[in-house]
Structure formats: structure tokens, C-alpha cells
Amino acid sequence: MSTPEVTGMTGTKPSSRVQVRQNRDFMADPLSLLARRLSPAFAAVAGGEVDPVVRPSEHADAQVNGALALAKKLGKQPREVVAQVLDIAGDMSDMCTDLQVAGPGFVNVVFAEKFLAEQVHVAMASEALGVAAAPVKRKYVVDYSAPNVAKEMHVGHLRSTIIGDALVRMLTFVGHIVVRENHIGDWGTPFGMLIEHLVDLGEADAAHELGVGDLDGFYKEARRKFEADDVFKERARARVVALQGGDPDTLRLWKTLVNESTKYFNHVYGLLDVLLTDDDLAGESKYNTLLPQVVDRLAKLGMLVESDGAEVVFPAGFTNREGDPLPLIIRKGDGGYNYATTDLACVIDRVENIGAEASLYVVGAPQAQHLQMIESVSRTAGWLSDDADMVHVAFGSVLGADRKMLKSRSGDAVKLASLLEEAVDRANRAITEKNPEMADDQRAQVAKMIGIGAVKYSDLSSDRVKDYVFDWDRMLSFEGNTAPYLQYAHARICSIFRRAGVERESVRHVVPTLDAPQERSLALRLLQFDAAVWDAIDKYSPHRLCTYLYDLASDFTSFYEHCPVLRAESDSMRNSRLFLCDSTARVMNAGLAVLGIRSPEMM
RNA sequence: GCCCCUGUAGCUCAGUUGGAUAGAGCAACGGACUUCUAAUCCGUUUGUCGCAGGUUCGAUUCCUGCCGGGGGCGCCA
Numbered sequence: 001m002s003t004p005e006v007t008g009m010t011g012t013k014p015s016s017r018v019q020v021r022q023n024r025d026f027m028a029d030p031l032s033l034l035a036r037r038l039s040p041a042f043a044a045v046a047g048g049e050v051d052p053v054v055r056p057s058e059h060a061d062a063q064v065n066g067a068l069a070l071a072k073k074l075g076k077q078p079r080e081v082v083a084q085v086l087d088i089a090g091d092m093s094d095m096c097t098d099l100q101v102a103g104p105g106f107v108n109v110v111f112a113e114k115f116l117a118e119q120v121h122v123a124m125a126s127e128a129l130g131v132a133a134a135p136v137k138r139k140y141v142v143d144y145s146a147p148n149v150a151k152e153m154h155v156g157h158l159r160s161t162i163i164g165d166a167l168v169r170m171l172t173f174v175g176h177i178v179v180r181e182n183h184i185g186d187w188g189t190p191f192g193m194l195i196e197h198l199v200d201l202g203e204a205d206a207a208h209e210l211g212v213g214d215l216d217g218f219y220k221e222a223r224r225k226f227e228a229d230d231v232f233k234e235r236a237r238a239r240v241v242a243l244q245g246g247d248p249d250t251l252r253l254w255k256t257l258v259n260e261s262t263k264y265f266n267h268v269y270g271l272l273d274v275l276l277t278d279d280d281l282a283g284e285s286k287y288n289t290l291l292p293q294v295v296d297r298l299a300k301l302g303m304l305v306e307s308d309g310a311e312v313v314f315p316a317g318f319t320n321r322e323g324d325p326l327p328l329i330i331r332k333g334d335g336g337y338n339y340a341t342t343d344l345a346c347v348i349d350r351v352e353n354i355g356a357e358a359s360l361y362v363v364g365a366p367q368a369q370h371l372q373m374i375e376s377v378s379r380t381a382g383w384l385s386d387d388a389d390m391v392h393v394a395f396g397s398v399l400g401a402d403r404k405m406l407k408s409r410s411g412d413a414v415k416l417a418s419l420l421e422e423a424v425d426r427a428n429r430a431i432t433e434k435n436p437e438m439a440d441d442q443r444a445q446v447a448k449m450i451g452i453g454a455v456k457y458s459d460l461s462s463d464r465v466k467d468y469v470f471d472w473d474r475m476l477s478f479e480g481n482t483a484p485y486l487q488y489a490h491a492r493i494c495s496i497f498r499r500a501g502v503e504r505e506s507v508r509h510v511v512p513t514l515d516a517p518q519e520r521s522l523a524l525r526l527l528q529f530d531a532a533v534w535d536a537i538d539k540y541s542p543h544r545l546c547t548y549l550y551d552l553a554s555d556f557t558s559f560y561e562h563c564p565v566l567r568a569e570s571d572s573m574r575n576s577r578l579f580l581c582d583s584t585a586r587v588m589n590a591g592l593a594v595l596g597i598r599s600p601e602m603m
Numbered sequence: 604g605c606c607c608c609u610g611u612a613g614c615u616c617a618g619u620u621g622g623a624u625a626g627a628g629c630a631a632c633g634g635a636c637u638u639c640u641a642a643u644c645c646g647u648u649u650g651u652c653g654c655a656g657g658u659u660c661g662a663u664u665c666c667u668g669c670c671g672g673g674g675g676c677g678c679c680a
Binding site: 284403478488544547565 | 604605606607608609615616617618619621622623624626627628629635639640641642643644645659660661672673674675676677678679680
């Protein structure tokens with residue numbers, strides 16, 4: 001079977017979600033278990049495989065809607081179909097206490113407490129907390145972050161880096177093999193002026209300037225001289241030629257720029273707490289030697305066309321302003337290559353050298369057409385086979401309070417490093433206010449987790465394709481769908497165990513009792529972690545997991561208010577509740593972890 | 604001009620591929636702390652789902668056409 005995919009960039013419809021679910025070995029999700037249980041009965045009535053359409057319900061734990069569509073198909077009354085299905089299904093009392101037919105033919109399902117208790121016990125005994133492993137392990141390449149050498153990282157890189165990191169962690173969590181690729185911009189004509197500026201400053205001073213993170217100052221000064229000074233401009237041009245010609249001294253200077261910049265990137269990645277390392281660097285320069293091969297191979301396939309002095313490919317279905325075919329430029333009129341060629345070389349490298357079965361491009365939404373063209377050419381050329389996925393994980397812009405693109409006071413892009421420092425600083429102030437007793441060194445640690453977590457979560461928690469408004473007060477609030485609220489739930493649980501003097505592990509053998517409605521809701525929620533993770537993966541949409549974790553935190557705090565743990569009426573009730581606490585903390589911790597967010601034990 | 608994304612409560616956002624009376628948070632109002640961390644909880648109030656058609660038992664969801672916002676459309680990446 002092929003792994004689920006979002007709509008491919010060529011617009012091919014993905015296999016239906018229902019098939020995906022049936023083929024996947026869900027371990028915990030009660031809705032899936034119910035669907036699987038009812039499936040034979042539906043098949044018997046329908047005379048073939050049919051989706052029972054089990055959905056969450058406001059009126060019960062779940063509702064089964066499959067009879068409505070089936071009734072129409074069979075020309076029967078929905079309620080008659082329901083009766084037949086339930087008759088064939090037989091005794092379901094081990095799973096649900098109540099099966100009520102409602103409205104035109106919905107079946108409301110209330111799960112048996114014993115069933116939920118057993119299920120949550122089993123799910124929480126597993127390393128993955130009930131989350132099913134990928135039935136087929138695939139090799140994914142995830143392309144994200146991609147800052148430019150000698151240029152400041154800004155909010156655009158923030159989204160790509162955060163979303164990419166979360167996807168990498170989610171895919172890894174379910175057992176896929178994930179290759180991270182950070183396509184830093186380390187090649188091209190700007191490097192002529194950058195190297196000459198480096199020479200002017202002296203290598204040591206320039207390295208220092210870049211090393212302390214004044215990348216924008218460096219870049220702007222280089223550009224200013226390039227535009228104002230004809231002699232400098234000529235030097236820059238000559239330097240580009242020397243760079244492309246492989247002049248050793250030029251390459252050494254170039255390498256200095258790259259090294260100092262990557263040091264700085266690593267500093268930012270450290271602040272951001274993401275997985276990227278130097279091993280993941282796949283700069284544009286890496287693909288240089290492959291570029292002539294791209295041209296050759298396209299030429300041999302007869303795809304290459306000469307147009308206005310450039311060598312181009314016309315992928316089918318793309319037109320320009322005038323309605324004429326739109327080219328993908330492979331080699332420019334001056335003989336140079338551009339990023340389309342690099343992207344194609346990259347596709348070849350992934351398929352033929354890395355063995356990638358799926359490529360994710362965590363790139364801003366404006367690149368949609370470019371990536372569609374890359375995919376189209378790659379498929380036509382036969383580099384991407386039909387079962388190889390190429391997905392544009394697109395995202396929108398970060399907006400300021402004025403609903404315009406987020407800018408600093410001076411009108412420049414906001415420096416990512418200073419933004420992250422401000423986040424930690426604000427978190428630190430909040431903790432100081434709310435929990436003054438906390439020791440300084442501990443507060444510093446926790447402030448990082450909360451500040452960075454808040455920035456990440458606010459980025460991840462809404463639909464990535466939409467723009468989102470950056471708002472310090474909202475993201476650092478402890479109310480509503482925010483990282484601190486989720487982290488607080490986790491910290492409170494840790495506090496309970498500290499106070500109880502009980503080891504977390506010691507309650508993991510417990511089968512809970514779920515008498516109180518809050519206990520029951522919490523257990524049911526814990527079982528849905530499985531579905532939530534997979535839902536997020538299926539759509540490459542981390543916000544789906546965020547919504548789940550928020551619901552989990554809400555259910556927990558409600559439980560916390562209504563169900564005393566340490567002062568429980570009996571030891572068995574206390575143990576049962578300790579089990580629910582521990583389970584909640586583990587799911588919260590794991591869920592936040594796959595989003596790239598830490599769970600403090602105290603805050 | 605063509606193409607892509609987007610439009611849901613005063614604000615910020617969900618809405619599980621077509622299901623029941625569209626949900627959260629913030630804001631507003633009313634309650635609950637000698638606490639297992641009140642950084643919280645409980646309750647009340649909030650809608651022409653941009654507009655108009657169509658498809659059908661049923662549409663925020665699918666189709667068509669408009670309107671508003673953002674973006675893209677040949678040698679920058």
C-alpha cells in the first residue's frame with residue numbers, strides 16, 4: 001500500500017482517507033476499533049465493503065452514519081438498514097453500553113467504561129502510547145529552513161524551520177526514515193560582492209562581524225558598495241567568475257563566508273531547539289557539478305528547447321500573462337544556471353542517490369507554481385516515478401498587529417535571533433511574577449522552554465496555509481490554545497507526583513476506574529492520541545495535533561478541578577487517578593515533543 | 604487577463620473529506636481559592652458560515668458564477 005498523501009502537486013486525488021484508516025493498524029483509537037467491529041455487518045448488508053462512517057459526536061462518544069448513505073444506495077429506509085446492521089453485529093456490550101438510533105438513521109454510541117479502561121491501560125503500556133507505527137516504512141526527505149549565507153534569518157525562515165522540524169519529528173515518531181535537507185543559499189552572483197566586501201574588511205574582522213550575527217549589516221554594506229562604486233562592482237563581477245572557475249583563493253574566502261554564517265545559523269537553531277545540524281546542510285553549491293547533467297539529460301529526452309537565447313523546458317499546462325506557454329528556465333541566456341536547475345538536480349539526487357520515496361518541501365505558498373513546474377518536469381523526465389510523492393507543504397505569512405507582513409520598527413524584516421531572545425525574556429518575566437520562589441538557574445531553563453514553546457506553538461497551532469498574526473500577549477497567555485496552557489497541565493501533574501512522593505512508573509500497571517464523567521472524558525481523550533498523530537501526519541498539518549493536545553489539556557484541568565487525586569476517597573481511586581495523571585503527562589510530553597516543544601516539570 | 608491561496612461570533616481561530624440545534628479561546632457578565640500550583644475551573648451571552656445559484660434525504664464542507672483580501676505569472680533565489 002502506498003502511504004497516505006495530501007493532494008499531490010499535480011492535482012491527483014489521494015486515496016480516500018477511509019481506505020487509509022482501514023489499512024492501518026490502529027492500536028488505540030476507539031472510533032477505528034468501532035468501525036472495524038461494525039465493518040463486517042455493514043458489508044453483509046451492503047453486499048460489499050462499505051465505510052461505516054464512524055465520527056465523533058456531540059450527542060454521544062461516537063456516531064455511526066454509514067446507514068444513511070447505504071440506505072439510499074439500497075433503496076431502503078435508513079432505520080431499516082440500521083436495524084439490519086445492528087442485528088448482524090450482534091452483542092456489542094463488551095464495547096458499548098448504549099446503541100441508540102437517532103434522527104434519520106444515526107447510531108449514537110456510548111462506550112463501556114470497562115472497555116475504555118482496558119483500552120487505555122493497554123495503550124499506555126506501549127512505548128508509543130497507543131500510536132500505531134507506520135505499516136510501511138518509507139524514506140522521506142524534508143526540505144526546510146533554507147536561510148541565505150551572509151543574510152539575517154527572519155520570520156520567513158521561522159515558519160519553514162518550525163513546521164519542517166515538527167514534520168520531521170512526527171514522521172520519525174511513527175517509524176519512517178527521515179532525511180533532513182537544509183538548502184542554504186550559498187551560491188550565486190551575490191557572492192562576488194560579498195567576497196569583495198570580505199576582502200575590504202579584512203578576513204578576521206569580517207569573520208568577527210558575521211560571527212556575532214551582524215549579517216544584515218554585512219550584506220547591506222556589500223550591496224551599497226556594489227551599487228555606488230563602479231570599481232567595486234567590477235571587482236565583484238570578476239570575483240564571481242573566479243568563484244565559478246574554482247580559483248582556490250576565492251573558494252577559501254567563500255568558505256569563510258559560509259562557515260561563519262553556518263556558525264550563526266547553528267546559534268539560532270540552538271535557540272530554536274530544532275534538530276538541524278551541519279550534517280543536514282545541502283547548500284546550492286552541493287549541486288553545482290550536477291547541473292550540466294540536468295541539461296544533458298533533458299536534451300537527450302528531447303525536452304529542452306531554445307527560447308530567447310535561453311535553454312528551457314515547457315511543462316504542459318502552464319501559461320504566462322499573454323496565454324503563451326510558460327517555460328522553466330534551465331540555462332540562462334548568459335550560460336548560467338538558476339534555481340530551477342538546482343531544484344531539478346536535487347530531485348535527481350534524492351531519487352537516485354538518497355533513495356527518497358517522498359519529498360516534502362516546507363516552502364512558502366508563493367512558490368506553488370514553481371514547485372508544480374519542477375514536479376511536472378521531473379515526472380515527464382521519468383525522474384519521479386508514480387509512487388514517489390512530492391508534496392509542497394505550503395505556509396502563509398507572519399503578520400503584525402496591523403495585518404501587514406511583520407516588520408521591525410525600522411521597517412526591516414524582524415531578526416529571528418532577537419525575536420527568540422525577546423520570547424525567552426518575556427517568559428522569564430512572567431515566571432518571575434507568577435512563581436517568585438523559583439531559583440534563578442531553574443527559571444532560566446524553564447523560561448527557554450516556555451518562551452520558545454510559545455513561539456513555536458503559535459506558529460504550529462493554526463492551519464499552516466493561512467497567514468497568522470504574531471501576538472506576544474496571546475501566545476504567552478496561560479489561557480486558551482497556547483503552549484503555556486499545555487505546559488502548565490504537564491507541570492501540575494509533575495507537581496502532584498512530587499507532593500505524593502510516588503514514582504511515576506509505579507502506577508503504570510493500574511487499570512483505571514472511570515466513574516466520574518471527567519475521568520471518563522480524559523480516558524477517551526487519551527485513546528485519541530493515536531488518531532490525532534496520524535491525522536496530523538496524513539495532512540502534514542501539525543495544527544491538528546495541537547488542537548488535540550489543547551483538548552487533552554482542557555479535559556485534564558477539568559478533571560483536576562473535580563477529581564481530587566491525593567485526597568481521593570480510597571487508595572484504589574487514588575491509584576486510578578494517579579494513573580490518569582501519569583498517562584496525561586506522558587501523552588502531553590510526547591505530543592509536545594513531536595511538535596518540537598519541551599514540557600517543563602515545574603513552572 | 605490567466606492561475607493559486609483565502610473569507611466562519613466584536614477579536615484570534617477550530618470544524619475529522621456531505622451529517623443532527625456550526626464549536627473553542629479572548630473580550631463581557633455571574634459564581635468557585637485556609638488549593639493537589641486560581642498561571643485554574645463552572646455557568647451565561649455572542650453567528651445572513653463573503654454573496655447568488657446548483658447537486659440531494661441533508662451543504663460551512665462538493666460544483667458554477669460573482670464580490671472582498673493576499674500572492675504568482677521568462678532569464679533574482
